Amino acid sequence: MPVRMGMAGGSEGAFIGEIHRAAARLDGEIELVCGAFSSDPEVSQRTGAKLGLRPDRAYRSWKEMLAREAALPADARMQFVSIVTPNDLHFPIATQALESGFHVLSDKPATCTLDEIRLLAQTLARGNRCYALTHTYLGYPMVVEARARVLEGSIGTVRRVTIEYSQGWLAAAVESQGNRQAQWRTDPQRAGAGGSIGDIGVHAFNLAEYVAGAHVTELCAELGTSVAGRRLDDHAAAFLRFGNGAHGTLMVSQISAGEENDLIVGVYGETGGVHWSHRDPNSLRLLAIGGGERMLRAGNNVGELHATTRALCRTPAGHPEGFIEAFANLYRMFASDVRAVEAGSTMLLSSPAPIAAALRGMYFIDAMVRSHGAGQHWVTLDADWERTSI
């Protein structure tokens, strides 16, 4: 039986909502049973109708959705809610969903503030529900392979991590030209304290820690705004220090005019490196100190990949998979987690971006803002709370 999903946000016209739904559908393990797709009740109902939902399960608001679904029989109500709203609604919806007994799969960043994510983590800790973020890039098989190679020691002790995420779509002041995606992302009330760092910086940070298998402990950052009148950062950079002694750099930009969505990560150890670029996501460069570059390629038939990597591939080598498949891998893993928890499992779950990653993403945003506010001082990621409070 498919796992039953409800959706908060993602009305017709919102780019990312349909991507989420396609990803959820792809493997046939998840069924969309309800949604509150918009803050406009009519839009929500119209979206539900288009998606083939029964009218009584296209809700007028997320609050209504949570209340009504909770009242349905256990074998009918949604099992998890996928939150794809602007950032300011992530926290209230996730909190109330968890309290109502639903699992939560949320878009990033997890919340708007550090206080919120801490409260959310405490809420989560009181129950036994699943929570994960859709950090898309962790769904790419060759990113998983990169991490596996690093963790097994293929490149030696990690010394250096570089991450760069470049987009160009905010090079003009599109938020004042009717672009709704840009409007809320540049509005501190709806996006939180981070502009580019909240929108793409957390992806970059998350990917860097994931592939390196290490945590950033300190950073020194500069944020900037290149477009006149914009209220949040549209580019940023940071020096990073990792707990294991490695150093790194992080660069994000949404004003690199003409660039699309270029995310590049490199992790270098004492004897080699891994290098992955989103522009060619089915390849992974594996480097060694004396030369000998290998090009690992995705594919469920590629013997030299880890079994865990192959399991994330739907096609043999040479049949490219992409963004939706990466997303679908996250959905598939989350559905598996939901099934496991509902079956009573207390094992470690498979979602690669659980609450720990959600917390770290918010530490990152907070640290970036603090470091920049102090004039590019080194600041410590505020992770102490985590160690003492949950």
Added chain:
Amino acid sequence: MPVRMGMAGGSEGAFIGEIHRAAARLDGEIELVCGAFSSDPEVSQRTGAKLGLRPDRAYRSWKEMLAREAALPADARMQFVSIVTPNDLHFPIATQALESGFHVLSDKPATCTLDEIRLLAQTLARGNRCYALTHTYLGYPMVVEARARVLEGSIGTVRRVTIEYSQGWLAAAVESQGNRQAQWRTDPQRAGAGGSIGDIGVHAFNLAEYVAGAHVTELCAELGTSVAGRRLDDHAAAFLRFGNGAHGTLMVSQISAGEENDLIVGVYGETGGVHWSHRDPNSLRLLAIGGGERMLRAGNNVGELHATTRALCRTPAGHPEGFIEAFANLYRMFASDVRAVEAGSTMLLSSPAPIAAALRGMYFIDAMVRSHGAGQHWVTLDADWERTSI
């Protein structure tokens, strides 16, 4: 309401069956309602159960499926059957499905022989059902864009067409090592007269004609078998002449050890060219005689693309789509055709590989075999029948 699909073939373990199902699911416009997934009744039923079908709609044979589904109420029975069996079953299933009133979406090649495709075309002509092939590569947005650029004259009168399709998976005698995919593909009883030319050659031929917007009228071919004991060709090459005066070359190989699934097409006119490679499917090189290479990139937000191209993109530029999305575009177009026909439309349908392409694919295989048999003589594609008989 989703269009209701049944499936013939594609049991668990068959690579391509699950790809078809994922593609059918992706856009939420198609529902799998039944299937005869294997010639082994038990395997078929087990597959159906895994896919969540009701037991009474996981049939023991395709004949049973067609008979039983036809007996169901019109609003419950499958509307089309997707045929993903070995080649020898394409013809009987498609014929009987059409005669039973079902639309047919079939894997390529359409049939095993020229006689069969002619009979099938006549059967089709007697009814008003949809028929199309899943020529995957026509589902890639940048292939559609390439054709549009050629047709609108961007490169001038077409002079030269090059197509190359290289795989390496048949470099060893895997058909005698338990590889089921290889077994039937190298068995003339099940695959038809063509080995590599039937498996990948028809894709190459179809893509060449599609992008060039012109028909091959004559060819001179050589087929070859590199692996001892193999009964069908595992590589082939041909010189091509097109109706519009253009010339071309076609090369296919399944014994290029280490190559994955590399399909490359180039079409050159008097003033420029288009060049597309499956290894980077979201890019299209657009060339001009005096220099000035442009790299067109896929994306639903890319203004310089044709609207028809953008409509085949689910993501903005920089968010790669791949093989499953290309397949899904074919399914989406076919579902749209089914809906249109059932609503009484007599308009031209949207599927890019309709019966005409199915006929041409079989003319191609027939001509390749004839030319090779005659010792690399030029032969005419046997298309006269088409002009007089349907």
Added chain:
Amino acid sequence: MPVRMGMAGGSEGAFIGEIHRAAARLDGEIELVCGAFSSDPEVSQRTGAKLGLRPDRAYRSWKEMLAREAALPADARMQFVSIVTPNDLHFPIATQALESGFHVLSDKPATCTLDEIRLLAQTLARGNRCYALTHTYLGYPMVVEARARVLEGSIGTVRRVTIEYSQGWLAAAVESQGNRQAQWRTDPQRAGAGGSIGDIGVHAFNLAEYVAGAHVTELCAELGTSVAGRRLDDHAAAFLRFGNGAHGTLMVSQISAGEENDLIVGVYGETGGVHWSHRDPNSLRLLAIGGGERMLRAGNNVGELHATTRALCRTPAGHPEGFIEAFANLYRMFASDVRAVEAGSTMLLSSPAPIAAALRGMYFIDAMVRSHGAGQHWVTLDADWERTSI
């Protein structure tokens, strides 16, 4: 002491003359001491002056050059002549130069006819002078590495060879628009019987045999002319059979509008393949049947390369070398051969395209023309003469 070179052809304005001179200068082992740079005596002398030659060694004709240089003291006269004229002069200059005691480094194709190359081979056999062709692509380190990998068995027994050489500069009728390079190349009196096959086809053929380490014994070819009024082929294709049982395809075009100078060779054996493209000449893809693509990179510090490959690199990995360096490697090897022969060596020489390659190139052109003339029949490369006559 540098080896002393004279040059026939290559006046100011002729693209390839200056490339040859730069290549000869690069390693400091060759000194240009004289030249007959043009059929126009004034142009020849002006070119000599610009190049800093003494006026008495900028000759009015190649005949004068050969006569006068032969009369100079042995330690002053040129040791070899580099022939960079249009094709029709290759034979007479080479013949007379050899007869006058000079070594000969010649542009390809070696001569205009099969009779000529046979005479030239006999002339050469009567003396002990060096003769080699400047088959540029054999000077690329990664081409040399590709051959070495094939010969040592890295890819198993060779089965398949693909070679493609695409240019676009003859897509328009530039020979009637004042382009001198195009004029003689499309004139049968000056170019010989081959247009594209003589200009770039021999490069492709030579490269295919070199990397595969095997000889083509038969071929079946089509030549074509796409530009109205042109008198020689501007594109061609062939099926190839090799002496070792391998098959192959060859495609050349000078009317692929917008392409630059794209030469791609692939050689596939039972267990793997090598793949090299001139667009990225410092890389070599090394493929294996079970996946595991390696990217070998040029560099004099790259331990995994053969020593002979490293010796052809002037820079460490990551410092790209190109066309002129490849040419310079041929000059360097020829200079080494000249020194060895003049010192009395009777060992095998190092130039990768000696008279044997010159003969084979002419067999190729002859066979292409014969096969096409016969309507794409298989023809045998006329190599018997070679086995019996020299």
Added chain:
Amino acid sequence: MPVRMGMAGGSEGAFIGEIHRAAARLDGEIELVCGAFSSDPEVSQRTGAKLGLRPDRAYRSWKEMLAREAALPADARMQFVSIVTPNDLHFPIATQALESGFHVLSDKPATCTLDEIRLLAQTLARGNRCYALTHTYLGYPMVVEARARVLEGSIGTVRRVTIEYSQGWLAAAVESQGNRQAQWRTDPQRAGAGGSIGDIGVHAFNLAEYVAGAHVTELCAELGTSVAGRRLDDHAAAFLRFGNGAHGTLMVSQISAGEENDLIVGVYGETGGVHWSHRDPNSLRLLAIGGGERMLRAGNNVGELHATTRALCRTPAGHPEGFIEAFANLYRMFASDVRAVEAGSTMLLSSPAPIAAALRGMYFIDAMVRSHGAGQHWVTLDADWERTSI
């Protein structure tokens, strides 16, 4: 007549010396007439002999070379000295050469300290000799094209500059394993205050300013040393502020194990961007805000390039040029400057890295060290002196 060059440093075995000589030879406009190739007199003389120099012009020391050459007749003595020694000798040799009336072409960084470069600039200002640095990457045609596109406004007002230079050759402690290149580069006495920033950081900085057409005014930097026992930085990063309001980031590393020599620069303006990578140096990506990526390609026949760019190309498009050709372009421009000055010209010279660039490189190193020493504070590049003193 070729311009006469002497060389300081570059004995046999020193990688860069032979590169310089090959570059000087390539275009036939420069003649090596003398040298002091090593601090070991015997090595110097042996190198001179190998290079074919007269014994009396292979000097035992650079001081001897300057004294003896100055005593030769004006039409015989060297006109300029090329300095390719370790960094600590750049200043004394350049100073004394200028004072002796020779022009100076020097490797980077110009000197070891800020005081030294200021003294050198004053020495230079007192005479009328040419001085330039061999900032290799400014010799690449597509770098020159990138700058031209930026300066003419093709990408709008510049906002963002990213530069990354990654090598891996210092990932191990090769300085203690006999690698002479590494020994002096990691020795503060010979290299100066900068390790990676002096060796490759100045290249990156210089390239960033050159392509952006703007000066860095402030920076905030972190230096690091990853290899135990190493005495200088082996990686570094910086935030940059440009005088025109643009921001930027700079990253250099010599411990990115497995990377070769990857230098990537991106400059983004309000309406587009340029992006160049040393791994594919003959291409330039030209980006526009609404999509429409163009791939400009090097070639002396490419009409869409600026004439100044074409003049730096020796080959038509598709015939790759590389590192040595880039170097040779710098030598060619310097030779032209020498000729012009000796002919009395007072015009602006063509060398792209004159004393102004040399000063800026030292400001950069100084600022990087100061910023890092202060704990990643913003520091101003100390350019005031320049405005008041020369």
